[in-house]
Amino acid sequence: MKYWLMKSEPSEVSIDDALRIGAAPWFGVRNYQARNFMRDQMQVGDGVLFYHSSCDEPGVVGIAEVASTPYPDATQFDAKSHYFDPKATPENPRWILVDVKAIRKTRVLSLAEMRANEDLASMVVLQKGSRLSITPVTVAEWKVVLKLLDKK
DNA sequence: GCCAACGTTGGC
């Protein structure tokens, strides 16, 4: 069992959208490192911190879990999609995803608050220049974040 | 809107 932080722009898919939709494909990842995490390392049941990025108050806003094994991202084959990839074919797909199921909404644990917490200093997502939309979270970090989320 | 940091592309 592993833990992850996954970024989503709320204007695309917010935590409220995710809760309404239920288990859904985490489409649109076009970074190889992030893809490889989904393809090679994620397992059904892994814990996910649902993070809002590119918005007024970036931060963790909910808890989710990995809900499928990896399979090809359908948007890569759709010429009308923003995520279309002309170099990908169904026989030779480039982009692989998993389904993610939102479990609950939490308070916003803002990026600023996370940065201010010494116990989270090692989090990959907080490292300078980190832009990865999917990053691993250690068990220790997961526990600290959950405690902070349930506070107040 | 700015810009730092990083990833990708493509010429050589």
Place this chain on the structure above:
DNA sequence: GCCAACGTTGGC
């Protein structure tokens, strides 16, 4: 295989 130019992410 190198690396400059360009594109993207994402916080501020």
